[in-house]
Amino acid sequence: MRLIRRGAEAEIYESTMFGKKVIVKRRIPKGYRIEELDRRIRAERTRAEARVLHRAKQAGVRAPYIYDIDMQEMAITMECLDLPRVKDVVDDMPSDEKERIAEMIGKAVASLHSKGLVHGDLTTSNMLIDGDRIALIDFGLAEITKEKERMASDLRVLKEGWRSAHYRDEDLVERIFSAYSESWDGGFDVLRMLEKAEGRRRYVKKG
Template identity: 40%
Template sequence: MRLIAQGAEAKIFEAEFGEVFGADLLKEKVIVKHRVRKRYRIPEIDIKLRKERTVREARILHRAKDFGVNCPHVYEVNLRDMTIVMEFIEGARLKELLERLPMEERLELCREVGRQIGRLHRAGIVHGDLTTSNMILRERRVYLIDFGLADFDSTLEARGVDLHLLKRAMESTHYKWFEEGFEAVLEGYAEILGEEERRAIEEKIEEIESRGRYRERSWVG
């Protein structure tokens, strides 16, 4: 196994299917996500939290699949080691890919991003870390990855925050064209959830942004 990423909560390894499951002939790549122990936590609480978060992430991925979201398959959940073994999604990250494409193709990919988020929200799930770094194009299909911060939450507030975070991420990463790109995301979102839901989510995003501006003004004052 090869360590490819490490965050506050987990280590991410790339491995081969055979390494994990003992089938030497299978060379398919997998991702092994290991939730690491936090030594500052009481051991019983640490085990409980890691177990809950591991189970929740696996359930979220299963439910997202059921609702047509392109995301990794879960192969195994090991609550002794606090690991999830899942499909390795090999392809181009949208963060880099979008900058290389003609505008028309960029916007069509953004619409597909919106469709995927619409399906995710229809399943009652928020991703929690929607950025183009967590989206991969594989065989002309957009996949959402890294569900470590995802949760079951169908409220308009939670969905608004999810899309607000994507808007902010696009503004930072794709600042030259993010307004057109995010508009295309909302178009794709409406294809799944309808125009009424799009209007509601746009109003919620504006409300969230106005709260941020108010806090900034209060801080300056």
């Protein structure tokens, strides 16, 4: 196994299984947490990630296949998607290509939400470009829910993350959202809810 990334929560390894390249995502203990609580949090996130990944695959969303779950190591072995991350490539694309990516993102999130799945961390480092589709990874904060409020908060993370990572293309958020609402019936409601939540927040700030 070869360590390829060390994130705040997990170590990502590249390995092989029956000659196929795989990714092993292992949630590492956090020293500052009480041990028992830490184990519980890591177990919950590992389980949630595997569960929602599986559901997302069933729903036809592009995401890695799971090959193994190890609840001792808190590790998930999954398909390696050898694809560029939106985060790393979108800024240098010509504008029509950027718009195409924005639409693909809106569609991918819509297909997740329409199946009652919320990602929880929709930043562009968790989105990979697979031809004409976006593949989603990193389901550690994901939830299975039909609550539109949760979906609105998914979109808020997406919007805020996009604005800070890709501030030169802030306007593309609109493009993402219009593709989102065109792709499923409930999308419009979710966007209205997001707007309302933001209105409340603005109101709170002023006060």
